Amino acid sequence: MSRTNLQQQLCAMLCREVQVVERLGQLMVSLPFEGRDGDHPVIHLSQEGEGWRLSDLAKTLMRLSYENDLTKLLSGARGKLYEQVLRECGVSDQDGELVVKAGADELVQGLFRLGRCICRLEDLGLWSRGRVESTFYDDLDSVLRDVVGGDRLIRDYVDPDVPASENYPIDFYVQGARAPLYLFGVKGADKARLTAITLQHLKTYAGSFDSLVVVNDLGDVSKADIERLAKVANDMVFGLDDKRAIRDKIDHRLRA
DSSP, X not given: OOHHHHHHHHHHHHXXXXXXXXXXXXXXXXXXXXXXXXXXXXXXXXXXXXXXXEEOTTHHHHHHHXXXXXXXXXXXXXXXXXXXXXXXXXXXXXXXXXXXXXXXXXXXXXXXXXXXXXXXXXXXXXGGTHHHHHHHHHHHHHHHHHHHOGGGEEEEEOOTTSTXXXXXXEEEEEOSXXXXXXXXXXXXXXXXXXXXXXXXXXXXXXOSOEEEEEESOGGGSOHHHHHHHHHHOSXXXXXXXXXXXXXXXXXXXXXX
C-alpha cells in the first residue's frame, strides 16, 4: 500500500469516527477518544470572528466533582498538575469552562488539543495518592532550596550520633543555624505517625536540635496525629502554599 493510499484510508476511518451534531443552533463534535468512564469528549463550537471558540461547557470539572471535592482536587500539588496539563495542551480555564481559541485553518488542531486535555484531566482524581505524594516532597525540596540555597540543604539525612539512625531518617537537614534544624514533610496519616516517632527518638538520643514540620493537607491527618506532632515538634506549618511562613520560621532560626 502506498503512502497516499494509506493516508486516504486513515482519513476516511477517522472521519467515520468523528460525529458532528447541530442542536439548537450549536455545533457539537464527538471525538474518537475514550475517557476513563468510557465516554467520548464532546466539544462545543461557535464561530468567533474569523476563527472558532471551542469549549467543553464546564462538563469536565462537573464530572470530576461527582467523585471529588474540587476545592481540594484543584489546590496544592494537584492544582499544579491541573495547571500543567492546561499549559501543555494550550487550553484556558474560564471559570471552570475549558476553552481553546482556534483560527479558521486551525480547527482540527484545536479539537485534538482540547480533547486530549479533557481525557488527561479525567484522571486527575487518580493522582491524589502516589503521584501527588511524590510531588509534595519534590515541591517541598524546591521551596527549601529557594529559602536556604542548595548548599545548606541535605535531604534524607541520617544523624550519625543516634542509635539505629538508619531507621529514623530526617527528611531535610538545614545547616547554618545555631542548633541543627531538622525539617519533616508530612503527607498523610502514616507519615504523621512516623514523624512523631522519629522526633521522639531524636529527642531521646540526639544532641540539641530544632525541628519544623510542614503538613501538606490538614484534611489528610487526624486531630490526634496533629496533637502528637505538636508535642514533639518545635514548630509546624500547614500547607506548602504558605511559603512566607516557611521562610520566616527558617530565617528566624538562621539569624538566631
